[in-house]
Amino acid sequence: xxxxxxxxxxxxxxxxxxxxxxxxxxxxxxxxxxxxxxxxxxxxxxxxxxxxxxxxxxxxxxxxxxxxxxxxxxxxxxxxxxxxxxxxxxxxxxxxxxxxxxxxxxxxxxxxxxxxxxxxxxxxxxxxxxxxxxxxxxxxxxxxxxxxxxxxxxxxxxxxxxxxxxxxxxxxxxxxxxxxxxxxxxxxxxxxxxxxxxxxxxxxxxxxxxxxxxxxxxxxxxxxx
Numbered sequence: 325x326x327x328x329x330x331x332x333x334x335x336x337x338x339x340x341x342x343x344x345x346x347x348x349x350x351x352x353x354x355x356x357x358x359x360x361x362x363x364x365x366x367x368x369x370x371x372x373x374x375x376x377x378x379x380x381x382x383x384x385x386x387x388x389x390x391x392x393x394x395x396x397x398x399x400x401x402x403x404x405x406x407x408x409x410x411x412x413x414x415x416x417x418x419x420x421x422x423x424x425x426x427x428x429x430x431x432x433x434x435x436x437x438x439x440x441x442x443x444x445x446x447x448x449x450x451x452x453x454x455x456x457x458x459x460x461x462x463x464x465x466x467x468x469x470x471x472x473x474x475x476x477x478x479x480x481x482x483x484x485x486x487x488x489x490x491x492x493x494x495x496x497x498x499x500x501x502x503x504x505x506x507x508x509x510x511x512x513x514x515x516x517x518x519x520x521x522x523x524x525x526x527x528x529x530x531x532x533x534x535x536x537x538x539x540x541x542x543x544x545x546x547x548x549x
């Protein structure tokens with residue numbers, strides 16, 4: 325799952341709307357924060373600055389491994405700025421990692437609704453893929469691909485190979501990774517050796533990729549197979 329990292333301290337605050345029932349009270353200062361730089365400054369600004377609250381949440385999430393406090397701080401960041409996409413995505417990842425999939429879906433959809441965020445779309449595809457809702461997985465992967473998400477291209481290729489049993493479509497998406505994410509020889513070796521695809525299937529996938537209405541033109545591999 326894609327996760328976002330530190331924000332800069334904001335100089336100006338965006339006007340917030342009520343996202344939660346009450347203004348979340350920040351927890352008392354935690355001495356575990358002392359070992360990380362900038363935490364005192366962030367904490368002192370966190371009651372009015374979304375980026376500061378987010379940064380503290382990220383420390384709890386990725387360094388201290390306290391999911392409960394990470395969630396509180398991310399929600400505080402969202403109370404201060406409901407358009408804090410980083411906080412929305414990371415709340416989704418947090419819920420995803422703890423198998424609260426319905427909550428994760430809710431956060432990711434909020435992130436996507438605000439900016440058509442490609443990582444939110446890809447992460448939704450992964451959740452629906454895990455839940456075996458393949459039509460929905462396909463739909464969200466496509467939304468992400470149209471925003472040039474290479475991870476979604478890879479994930480959709482895997483969906484077609486492992487779940488939908490369509491290796492021409494699987495090859496179509498993996499070939500689009502050539503020179504965008506992986507070198508040509510690595511992709512072709514993977515398709516032949518790992519997925520056991522024939523040269524004929526790979527060629528059909530290459531031709532389908534060139535004609536695709538889903539893969540952005542700038543991401544298509546046109547160097548021949």
